[in-house]
Amino acid sequence: MNDTAPTIAPEARPHLPRGVRLVHNEAQGGWVLLAPERVFKADAVAAEVVKRCTGEATFAAIVDDLAKTYSAPRERILADVTALLRGLADKRLLEL
Amino acid sequence: MAMAGNDAALRTPLGLLAELTHRCPLGCPYCSNPLALDPRQSELDTQTWARVFNEAAGLGVLQVHLSGGEPGARRDLVAITAAAHAAGLYSNLITSAVGITAATLRQLADSGLDHVQISIQDSEAASADRIAGYEGAFARKRALAAEVVSLKIPLTVNAVMHRANIDRLEDMVALALALGASRVEIAHAQYYGWALKNRAALMPTAAQVRRATAAVEELRARHHGEIVIDAVVPDYHARLPKPCVGGWGRRSLNVTPGGKVLPCHAAESIPGLEFWSVREHSLADIWANSPAFNAFRGTAWMQEPCRSCARRDIDFGGCRCQAFALTGDARATDPVCHLAPNHHEVAALASVQEDAPYAYRRM
Numbered sequence: 001m002n003d004t005a006p007t008i009a010p011e012a013r014p015h016l017p018r019g020v021r022l023v024h025n026e027a028q029g030g031w032v033l034l035a036p037e038r039v040f041k042a043d044a045v046a047a048e049v050v051k052r053c054t055g056e057a058t059f060a061a062i063v064d065d066l067a068k069t070y071s072a073p074r075e076r077i078l079a080d081v082t083a084l085l086r087g088l089a090d091k092r093l094l095e096l
Numbered sequence: 097m098a099m100a101g102n103d104a105a106l107r108t109p110l111g112l113l114a115e116l117t118h119r120c121p122l123g124c125p126y127c128s129n130p131l132a133l134d135p136r137q138s139e140l141d142t143q144t145w146a147r148v149f150n151e152a153a154g155l156g157v158l159q160v161h162l163s164g165g166e167p168g169a170r171r172d173l174v175a176i177t178a179a180a181h182a183a184g185l186y187s188n189l190i191t192s193a194v195g196i197t198a199a200t201l202r203q204l205a206d207s208g209l210d211h212v213q214i215s216i217q218d219s220e221a222a223s224a225d226r227i228a229g230y231e232g233a234f235a236r237k238r239a240l241a242a243e244v245v246s247l248k249i250p251l252t253v254n255a256v257m258h259r260a261n262i263d264r265l266e267d268m269v270a271l272a273l274a275l276g277a278s279r280v281e282i283a284h285a286q287y288y289g290w291a292l293k294n295r296a297a298l299m300p301t302a303a304q305v306r307r308a309t310a311a312v313e314e315l316r317a318r319h320h321g322e323i324v325i326d327a328v329v330p331d332y333h334a335r336l337p338k339p340c341v342g343g344w345g346r347r348s349l350n351v352t353p354g355g356k357v358l359p360c361h362a363a364e365s366i367p368g369l370e371f372w373s374v375r376e377h378s379l380a381d382i383w384a385n386s387p388a389f390n391a392f393r394g395t396a397w398m399q400e401p402c403r404s405c406a407r408r409d410i411d412f413g414g415c416r417c418q419a420f421a422l423t424g425d426a427r428a429t430d431p432v433c434h435l436a437p438n439h440h441e442v443a444a445l446a447s448v449q450e451d452a453p454y455a456y457r458r459m
Contacts, residue, residue, distance in 0.1 A: 017278075019211045019250035021186065027108045027156025034186040036211040036250050036279055039110050039158055090321045092250075092278040 015055030108156030123229030123456030146179035151379035168195030181208030193240035219267035245276035284330035337414025337430035
C-alpha cells in the first residue's frame with residue numbers, strides 16, 4: 001500500500017447517514033442504496049459490507065468478520081472494503 | 097464488489113416526480129412548469145396520491161420527488177408525505193422553502209421524509225429576491241435550510257444558473273456549504289416552459305459558460321468529500337445532447353397536479369401525444385401501454401443521423417421536447433447535437449442576450 005491509498009481508522013464506526021438507505025427490491029433485481037436523488041445498485045458483496053455499517057461495529061471488526069465470512073486473506077478484504085467505504089464517504093453516502 | 101450508478105440493467109422505473117400542485121408564491125422566470133398551469137380545483141386529492149404511490153412502489157419505483165409548483169401550498173402535504181413513506185418509497189421534498197414552516201418541517205420529518213432540496217436563486221439577497229419575484233424569499237430559504245440541517249435531514253441546494261447569477265457560481269457553492277448542504281446542483285436553466293419564454297433574458301454568454309465550467313471543476317477538486325457538486329453543461333452551449341430523463345419511458349414518470357402521467361415534465365409541449373391519467377388507469381398500465389410513453393421508447397422511432405449513431409443507446413437522440421421546440425419535429429435529432437443538420441441554429445440562439453424584463457411565472 002502506498003502513501004496515497006485511502007485508509008480508514010480501525011476504530012471508526014461506519015454508518016449510513018439519515019437519508020441513505022440500503023433496500024432489497026425484487027423489481028430492480030436486488031440490493032440498492034437509496035440516497036438523495038441518486039440510486040446505486042449494489043452487488044451482493046457490497047450489500048454485505050454496507051449491511052455491517054450500523055454504527056455499532058468498528059471498521060476493524062467489520063473487516064475481521066468479512067474475512068471470516070468469505071474465508072479470504074484479511075489484507076485483501078481490508079483493501080477492498082477500504083476502497084468501497086472511502087468511495088461512499090466521498091460521495092456523502094457514508095459517515096466514518 | 098461494486099456499486100454501480102443508474103445502470104442499464106435497471107429496466108423498471110426508478111423515480112416518480114409528483115407535481116402536487118402548480119400553485120407557487122414565487123415567480124421564477126425559468127420555471128419548468130408549462131405555461132398553462134393546472135388550477136387548484138383540478139388537483140388530485142390525498143387518497144389518489146396515496147394510491148399512486150402504492151402503485152408506483154408495486155411497479156418498482158424507489159424514489160418519489162414531491163414537487164410542484166410549491167408542494168407547501170398543499171395543506172395535506174404531511175399526509176401525502178406519510179403516504180409515500182408508508183408505500184415504502186424514498187421521499188424527496190423539492191421546495192422553494194416559502195410556504196413550509198419549521199413546524200410543518202418537523203411533522204414532515206416525523207412522517208418519514210428522507211431528503212429536502214431547496215432552490216436558491218442567488219448568493220445575494222436582493223438579486224435572489226428579484227429573480228424569484230418575491231421579496232424576503234432569500235431570508236426564508238436560509239432559515240428553512242437551517243431547520244432542515246438541525247433535524248439532520250440531508251439537504252441539497254438547487255442553484256439554477258443563468259446570465260444574472262452565473263458569475264457568482266463560486267459564491268453559491270460557498271453558500272450551500274455554509275448552509276450545511278451535502279449536495280449542490282448547478283442546474284443551468286433549461287429552455288422549456290417559462291424558461292423558453294424568457295430565453296434571451298436568461299441566456300449566459302459563451303465566455304460566462306466557459307468560466308463557469310472551469311469553476312465547477314476547480315470547486316469539485318477543492319471540496320472533494322465535503323459536498324457533492326452535480327452539474328451538467330448548459331444545453332445550448334453543448335456539443336452532445338443530454339440523455340433526457342435517462343431515455344424516454346425508461347427510468348421515470350411524472351404525474352401532473354391534475355393526474356396526467358408524462359414521460360417528462362415538458363412532454364405536453366409536444367402536440368399529438370396521448371397522455372393517460374391516474375384517474376382512469378393504473379400506473380402499471382400507463383407505464384406499459386400509454387401511447388405517450390411508447391411514442392419514443394427505444395430506438396425504432398429514430399431518423400438519421402440518430403438511427404445509425406454509436407451513441408444512440410447513450411443519449412437516446414437527446415431531448416424530444418427540445419427537438420420539437422427548435423425544429424418543429426419531435427423525431428428529429430436534438431439540435432444541441434453537433435451531428436444535427438441544424439446545430440448551427442442553436443449556436444445562433446445561444447448568442448442572443450437581451451436584457452428585457454423577466455416574464456415572471458404567474459397562474
